[in-house]
Amino acid sequence: DAGVTQSPTHLIKTRGQQVTLRCSPKSGHDTVSWYQQALGQGPQFIFQYYEEEERQRGNFPDRFSGHQFPNYSSELNVNALLLGDSALYLCASSFPGGKGYGYTFGSGTRLTVV
Amino acid sequence: DQQVKQNSPSLSVQEGRISILNCDYTNSMFDYFLWYKKYPAEGPTFLISISSIKDKNEDGRFTVFLNKSAKHLSLHIVPSQPGDSAVYFCAASSIQTGANNLFFGTGTRLTVIP
Numbered sequence: 001d002a003g004v005t006q007s008p009t010h011l012i013k014t015r016g017q018q019v020t021l022r023c024s025p026k027s028g029h030d031t032v033s034w035y036q037q038a039l040g041q042g043p044q045f046i047f048q049y050y051e052e053e054e055r056q057r058g059n060f061p062d063r064f065s066g067h068q069f070p071n072y073s074s075e076l077n078v079n080a081l082l083l084g085d086s087a088l089y090l091c092a093s094s095f096p097g098g099k100g101y102g103y104t105f106g107s108g109t110r111l112t113v114v
Numbered sequence: 115d116q117q118v119k120q121n122s123p124s125l126s127v128q129e130g131r132i133s134i135l136n137c138d139y140t141n142s143m144f145d146y147f148l149w150y151k152k153y154p155a156e157g158p159t160f161l162i163s164i165s166s167i168k169d170k171n172e173d174g175r176f177t178v179f180l181n182k183s184a185k186h187l188s189l190h191i192v193p194s195q196p197g198d199s200a201v202y203f204c205a206a207s208s209i210q211t212g213a214n215n216l217f218f219g220t221g222t223r224l225t226v227i228p
Contacts, residue, residue, distance in 0.1 A: 004157065031214075033214060035216075035218075042120075042203055042205075042219050042220050043203070043216070045214075045216060048214045048215075055214065058215055090158070092157070103160060105150075106157050107157045
């Protein structure tokens with residue numbers, strides 16, 4: 001049984017560009033959350049998607065947007081990239097209505113903005 | 115503002131001994147606490163959690179203690195094994211900020227010496 005799958009694993013973008021990161025949740029999970037982990041920091045909550053809608057959002061600007069598809073997979077989009085957006089982006093899926101204790105994290109996408 | 119703090123970036127323990135990882139929080143509204151373990155190139159893995167209505171929760175070699183008056187929790191691993199070597203993150207959530215929004219500490223790197 002595959003866990004949470006994220007793609008790509010690494011990518012490099014130029015400041016001002018746009019990027020899309022993808023996440024496939026664990027089988028049986030329908031809720032997807034995205035976290036940003038800057039170097040030396042703990043993960044920070046970006047937002048959560050459930051039933052194809054953004055259910056909750058952390059303290060991130062509108063440049064960060066997302067989408068959830070009918071098959072529960074999700075995308076994270078970041079526009080007008082800044083150098084400070086360089087980080088590991090983690091996707092976590094959970095059971096219906098699941099909370100943090102039910103999270104399964106992917107191994108992340110390492111984004112470098114130059 | 116870091117609401118969850120792990121003040122020890124690293125900890126080294128001999129195999130078979132007890133490992134104690136500490137975590138402090140500032141937001142008195144937090145009502146659910148979790149510990150995650152992270153190996154290199156992998157996403158965080160849920161380890162153990164505790165609700166604010168309890169002061170102790172055990173799962174095998176892992177025990178989490180919660181001291182609400184001191185806003186402090188700790189993770190005890192007994193006995194420590196080399197496979198426990200990883201980065202440990204403390205996380206917290208509250209109904210007010212949204213149970214899906216986990217606030218993470220910066221992590222403690224545990225090294226268990228054979």
